[in-house]
Amino acid sequence: MTETTYREAIRQALIDAMQTDPDIILLGEEVGLYGGAYGVTKGLIDMFGAERVIDAPISEPAIVGAAVGAAMTGLRPVAELMYVDFAGLVMDQLANQAAKSRYMFGGQIGVPMVLRTQGGTGRSAAAQHSQSLEAWVMHVPGLRLVMPGTVNDAYHLLRAALTQPDPVVFIEHKGLYTLKGDLDPAVPDAPWGVPLVRREGADLTILTYSRMLQESLAAAEALAARGVEAEVIDLRCLNPLDETAIFASVRRTGRALVVTEAAVTGSVASEIAARVGEACFDWLEEPVLRLGGEDIPIPVAPALERGSIPDAALIAETALWLVRREAPAWA
Amino acid sequence: MTEARSNIAPVLRYAAMRRIRSFEERVGELFLRGQSAGSMLHLSIGEEAVVGMTDAMAPGDTFTTHHRGHGVFLARGADPARMMAEIAGKESGYCRGKGGSMHIADRALGHLGANAIVGGGIPHVVGAGLTYRNRRSGQISVAFFGDGAMSQGILYESMNMAALWHLPVIFCCINNQYGMGTRVDRSAGKLGFGGRAEAFGLIAAHAEGQEVEAVHHAARDLVAAARDGRPGFLEIDAYRFYGHARMDKSPYRSPEEEAEGRARDPLTTARARLAAEGLADAADLDRIDAAAAVEMDAALEADVAAAPPGLPTMFQDVYAPGTPAPRPQADRLRAVLSEAPR
Ligand SMILES: Cc1ncc(C[n+]2csc(CCOP(=O)(O)OP(=O)(O)O)c2C)c(N)n1
Ligand SMILES: [Mg+2]
Numbered sequence: 001m002t003e004t005t006y007r008e009a010i011r012q013a014l015i016d017a018m019q020t021d022p023d024i025i026l027l028g029e030e031v032g033l034y035g036g037a038y039g040v041t042k043g044l045i046d047m048f049g050a051e052r053v054i055d056a057p058i059s060e061p062a063i064v065g066a067a068v069g070a071a072m073t074g075l076r077p078v079a080e081l082m083y084v085d086f087a088g089l090v091m092d093q094l095a096n097q098a099a100k101s102r103y104m105f106g107g108q109i110g111v112p113m114v115l116r117t118q119g120g121t122g123r124s125a126a127a128q129h130s131q132s133l134e135a136w137v138m139h140v141p142g143l144r145l146v147m148p149g150t151v152n153d154a155y156h157l158l159r160a161a162l163t164q165p166d167p168v169v170f171i172e173h174k175g176l177y178t179l180k181g182d183l184d185p186a187v188p189d190a191p192w193g194v195p196l197v198r199r200e201g202a203d204l205t206i207l208t209y210s211r212m213l214q215e216s217l218a219a220a221e222a223l224a225a226r227g228v229e230a231e232v233i234d235l236r237c238l239n240p241l242d243e244t245a246i247f248a249s250v251r252r253t254g255r256a257l258v259v260t261e262a263a264v265t266g267s268v269a270s271e272i273a274a275r276v277g278e279a280c281f282d283w284l285e286e287p288v289l290r291l292g293g294e295d296i297p298i299p300v301a302p303a304l305e306r307g308s309i310p311d312a313a314l315i316a317e318t319a320l321w322l323v324r325r326e327a328p329a330w331a
Numbered sequence: 332m333t334e335a336r337s338n339i340a341p342v343l344r345y346a347a348m349r350r351i352r353s354f355e356e357r358v359g360e361l362f363l364r365g366q367s368a369g370s371m372l373h374l375s376i377g378e379e380a381v382v383g384m385t386d387a388m389a390p391g392d393t394f395t396t397h398h399r400g401h402g403v404f405l406a407r408g409a410d411p412a413r414m415m416a417e418i419a420g421k422e423s424g425y426c427r428g429k430g431g432s433m434h435i436a437d438r439a440l441g442h443l444g445a446n447a448i449v450g451g452g453i454p455h456v457v458g459a460g461l462t463y464r465n466r467r468s469g470q471i472s473v474a475f476f477g478d479g480a481m482s483q484g485i486l487y488e489s490m491n492m493a494a495l496w497h498l499p500v501i502f503c504c505i506n507n508q509y510g511m512g513t514r515v516d517r518s519a520g521k522l523g524f525g526g527r528a529e530a531f532g533l534i535a536a537h538a539e540g541q542e543v544e545a546v547h548h549a550a551r552d553l554v555a556a557a558r559d560g561r562p563g564f565l566e567i568d569a570y571r572f573y574g575h576a577r578m579d580k581s582p583y584r585s586p587e588e589e590a591e592g593r594a595r596d597p598l599t600t601a602r603a604r605l606a607a608e609g610l611a612d613a614a615d616l617d618r619i620d621a622a623a624a625v626e627m628d629a630a631l632e633a634d635v636a637a638a639p640p641g642l643p644t645m646f647q648d649v650y651a652p653g654t655p656a657p658r659p660q661a662d663r664l665r666a667v668l669s670e671a672p673r
Contacts, residue, residue: 061484085448126368126433126434128434289664294645296645299429300434301431303639304420331669
């Protein structure tokens with residue numbers, strides 16, 4: 001067990017996987033010489049050579065499409081989309097090609113590839129470089145979707161993604177790259193597809209993932225000081241998603257708050273809230289609540305950007321409101 | 332064009348280039364002071380000869396730019412103080428602090444928008460070309476983009492449409508030799524981008540980026556042809572003097588290469604040429620430089636210390652005024668938790 005960063009954990013996962021599986025290639029913009037826009041692939045071109053760490057032109061649809069073809073024919077490509085915002089350019093290759101090949105072709109042609117990308121706010125990068133677009137992916141049958149929120153998960157979920165038979169979209173958060181935490185390369189926190197209780201509590205269940213996990217854990221500490229114990233569940237994988245632990249928790253606490261950074265309308269949080277509502281109706285003391293980003297493009301002004309996204313304080317206030325019906329000042 | 336105008340024009344183009352250089356230096360300063368909205372600031376230092384293109388455009392012509400578009404917009408008449416305010420994320424900025432450096436626009440000056448998606452603004456000039464063709468308005472529209480966009484499929488779709496429909500459009504590639512850390516010979520299977528444009532039926536031209544007059548010469552011909560329904564492509568061969576964005580120290584290229592690149596300075600070249608041709612002497616040019624410095628110092632101080640936009644403004648401009656706006660989350664939560672019976 002060593003302390004490292006989210007960024008280093010992902011880099012280490014790529015290195016360890018590439019050393020184990022010679023078919024793994026990296027394909028993307030600035031992944032080689034530059035070392036990745038956020039430094040995740042630093043030095044990998046020196047370790048594995050330019051045939052396996054491939055600097056591509058700024059041609060996202062062809063990058064993802066080429067990854068599809070390489071996956072169809074035996075390689076295991078990791079395509080990199082520098083920002084998830086560029087998903088608009090690649091949705092055909094992702095949603096119509098990668099996602100549907102196995103099904104359309106009667107199970108003959110699988111596409112075992114990983115699309116690594118990163119999203120989220122926090123850098124005043126404005127409307128086209130700050131989005132959280134996981135709902136676009138979750139909506140498409142045929143794609144797997146993973147969003148690690150801890151250092152150990154960053155490593156293990158990527159290693160696991162690189163063993164999957166189907167396309168996996170692996171979305172990192174730009175605000176987590178410097179997050180420090182323990183990495184044990186031998187022991188995953190939980191199996192692939194299984195959510196994890198990161199903090200136990202009896203008063204409400206907070207369901208979240210990615211950077212909002214960290215904010216929710218901080219909120220839970222603040223809540224504890226006010227006498228409210230929140231159970232915080234990290235969803236980790238959004239597809240596949242084993243709901244057993246989620247439903248068990250909500251049935252115990254009777255209250256669920258789903259937290260996401262994405263614009264809340266049509267979000268992953270909406271989907272999770274719907275599943276909880278369906279499955280836990282008779283156990284619920286309160287309506288299932290969603291807390292997310294405002295339904296707006298991300299503004300560049302730092303105060304507006306921050307103000308449009310939940311943080312620990314907002315999560316804690318909303319949780320108190322839910323548990324005790326104590327309305328916060330802004331309500 | 333009169334003789335006097337043609338004599339003064341190169342001096343004015345020098346002044347326009349100096350204003351860009353001065354402005355960009357102060358954008359760097361804004362960042363160092365921690366007053367810029369974020370660090371995604373892409374300076375156009377080294378690319379000032381784009382003035383040769385903007386100066387060939389007429390009032391009423393429109394354009395789109397890439398993320399490195401400060402220079403183009405300044406040269407098309409932008410108020411540097413409002414630009415600086417936008418880059419600082421202030422309400423007094425061109426886009427009310429919503430867009431920032433990568434998304435400046437101003438309809439009044441024909442700026443249809445800077446874009447942070449490489450290639451994202453290119454097809455918009457095709458659409459603008461349709462408007463001007465159908466309305467017989469005589470306007471043209473110019474897309475400014477980098478060498479990186481030469482790898483985007485949408486450019487080729489756009490060039491084909493422009494040629495097919497005889498649109499009053501120009502595609503202007505500012506080739507600064509790099510897309511982030513990738514030198515252009517590492518992203519293109521074959522160099523010489525004009526050939527690609529010609530293959531689609533466009534008129535292609537190439538100009539050295541340290542020679543603003545050469546750029547202008549090529550641009551004038553392309554503009555005339557475009558107004559006549561013959562679209563064109565101009566490659567300006569320049570050098571990106573500094574890193575990709577403010578944090579990038581360019582470790583992927585050698586100091587020697589940088590020194591060579593920076594020696595291809597359009598401002599130095601213009602000074603020498605203006606002096607040699609007797610159009611301006613060193614004292615004249617120094618006065619121009621000093622005036623630009625004063626103007627841009629003032630722009631730097633004007634609005635950047637102003638208060639940020641108020642939080643409720645975040646819900647404005649998602650949709651048109653007078654139509655339903657996004658519902659703030661607090662309203663929804665209130666409806667669920669305060670208004671519902673227990
Ligand atoms: C579609 C898309 N892909 C990738 C990026 C990330 N990115 C931003 S600028 C840039 C390099 C662009 O190079 P170029 O077009 O030559 O413009 P320059 O920065 O040199 O002015 C890249 C890869 C992006 N913004 N949009
Ligand atoms: Mg470039």
